[in-house]
Amino acid sequence: MTADRAIRVEGLVKRYGTMTAVDGVTFDVRRGELFGLIGPDGAGKTTLFRLLTTLLVPDAGRAEVDGFDIVRDARAIRARVGYMPGRFSLYQDLSVEENLSFFAALFGVGERDNYDLIAPIYRQLEPFRTRRAGKLSGGMKQKLALCCALIHRPSVLFLDEPTTGVDPVSRGEFWEMLARLRGEGISILAATPYMDEARRCDRVALCDSGRLLAVETPEGVVASFDGELYALSGRERYALLAAARAEAGVVACYPFGAEHHLTVDERFDPAHFRQHLAEAGFHDVELRRAEPGIEDVFMKRMHHE
Amino acid sequence: MNEHEAVISVRELTKRFGTFTAVDGISFEVRRGEIFGFLGANGAGKTTAMRMLCGLSYPTSGSGRVAGYDIVTQSECIKRRIGYMSQRFSLYDDLTVLENIRLFGGIYGLAPGAILRRAVELLGRLGFRREARTRVGALPLGWKQKLAFAVATLHRPEVVFLDEPTGGVDPVTRRQFWELIYEAAAGGTTIFVTTHYMDEAEYCSRVSIMVDGRIRALGTPAELKRRFAVGTVDELFRLLARGATRSE
Structure with missing residues (x-):
């Protein structure tokens, strides 16, 4: 297999009893790429991470990480990847600096060997370096976990929902850090439930029920939205949602920020729609055509599944 | 009780830990049937404030009432009159749906007969009758959340x-x-x-935004966007x- 791929996956399958968690997945991640996985809970994202980091053995198919086979060369892969699982998995009773030296020792590197890589993140943690990891706030835990995952300068970084429970400003900073790591030549596979984060990836894969529905650039995902999208607003938001759903031609209506988004089929007639709502007592309703985003594509695909 | 009545009202609520002021003199009211969004960055003081409102922690100074009871002198009454749910912890994965309902019914002090009646009604309403004896850990996330809210x-x-x-939820x-939230609020909760x-x-009736222990903005999303001349709450x-x- 070629060395220009950080991750290469072919027909990967993992079953738990009668349940197929990963169902014939094929994709690849280029070197230096920031690749996003988006999909609902239970789509198989975490199982995929565990397969690629050699914590699970597949039932069928194959995969390579940094040119090494995930079954045959598990040890070589472990030395080359950084993994931040979804659940906080550092040692709660060790301090910030103890966690860092522990992970450095595990990987046989000095804490200072790759300090340049983690410095911009670790600097924010330094005032708390003697604090026990279990006593850190959510955002700080996540920064420490990233430092520990980077201490051996991995070539591929696996991040399973790294920003859950993190506020929008800190999430933005976290993704700026990822962009910088990519600049250092580190390839990144990240799962996220936040559609605004998917937009910051080079490519994203939409996954559901153990399969990948599409692998695209964020722009490509948006362009794949077929049909028309409308934005609807009015004062009685909750009642409006139910009323809009009952109208002819409305395929789906869901809250979207300050408005509702409406996907429609050919039976939809904006003039009739407005008139019907007005007859039902909604007099302040505004309806306009809207540009779809990644989240709309996600809503539509999951709706049809 | 009318709908303009304040269900939560706090005045100059303050909590200090040593020299650190986690919550710094916040005042606000929440009216019956409102969906009140309590926003703030990690570390702004939201959790500390919420713990005081739920009767889990005493304020250093200031006062407040929740569901008609004083948060300092009647915190035990408050615990019985409120509901609480978080993404991190709400139900026991190793207990069945019915066992969770019975356990929490008991904790909330409902009589066994009342628990059974509410359980039957709730399982019917959620369409969960067939899952009554399923372990909660085996339910899909969306179902688990519905049940946790119920x-x-x-x-x-x-x-x-x-x-x-909804932390970490697709x-x-x-x-x-959020449709469950709308429905409950429409019913007066x-x-x-x-x-x-x-x-x-944006879906909330009103929001507050906390920064460094203080409330920096409070109002309907539309009002706040006008006042601060921005396009979105984000x-x-x-x-x-x-x-x-x-x-x-």
Whole structure:
């Protein structure tokens, strides 16, 4: 297999009893790429991470990480990847600096060997370096976990929902850090439930029920939205949602920020729609055509599944 | 009780830990049937404030009433009159659906007969009859959340506190959850909710944004956007939270 791929996956399958968690997945991640996985809970994202980091053995198919086979060369892969699982998995009773030296020792590197890589993140943690990891706030835990995952300068970084429970400003900073790591030549596979984060990836894969529905650039995902999208607003938001759903031609209506988004089929007639709502007592309703985003594509695909 | 009545009201509520002021003299009211979005960056003081409102921690100074009871002198009464749910912990995965309902019914002090009646009604309403004996851990996330919300409102509390109920949840499931919130609020239950999803903040009747222990903005999403001349609550949040001086 070629060395220009950080991750290469072919027909990967993992079953738990009668349940197929990963169902014939094929994709690849280029070197230096920031690749996003988006999909609902239970789509198989975490199982995929565990397969690629050699914590699970597949039932069928194959995969390579940094040119090494995930079954045959598990040890070589472990030395080359950084993994931040979804659940906080550092040692709660060790301090910030103890966690860092522990992970450095595990990987046989000095804490200072790759300090340049983690410095911009670790600097924010330094005032708390003697604090026990279990006593850190959510955002700080996540920064420490990233430092520990980077201490051996991995070539591929696996991040399973790294920003859950993190506020929008800190999430933005976290993704700026990822962009910088990519600049250092580190390839990144990240799962996220936040559609605004998917937009910051080079490519994203939409996954559901153990399969990948599409692998695209964020722009490509948006362009794949077929049909028309409308934005609807009015004062009685909750009642409006139910009323809009009952109208002819409305395929789906869901809250979207300050408005509702409406996907429609050919039976939809904006003039009739407005008139019907007005007859039902909604007099302040505004309806306009809207540009779809990644989240709309996600809503539509999951709706049809 | 009328709908303009305050279900939560706090005045100059303050909590200090040693020299650190986690919550710094916040005042606000939440009216019956409102969906009140309690926003703020990690470390702004939201959790500390919420713990005081739920009767889990005493204020250093200031006062407050929740569901008609004083948060300092009647915190035990408050615990029985409110519901609470968080993404991190709400139900026991190793217990069945029915066992969870019975356990929480007992904790909320409902009589065994009342628990059974509410359980039957709730399982019917959620369409969960066939899953009554299923372990909660085996349910899909969307179902688990529905059940957790139903359990948090089992004792028909006047106000429900939801601490990041949709953290880490995909866009479809998160919207399903918000429909439960809308429905409960339309039925007169007051909702006090924290979230890091700013699109969800737009769904609230009113929001407050906390920065460094203080409330920096309070109003309906539309009012606040006008007042601060921004297009979305997300922009407003960034504007205010970037001015934070204290780290987490």
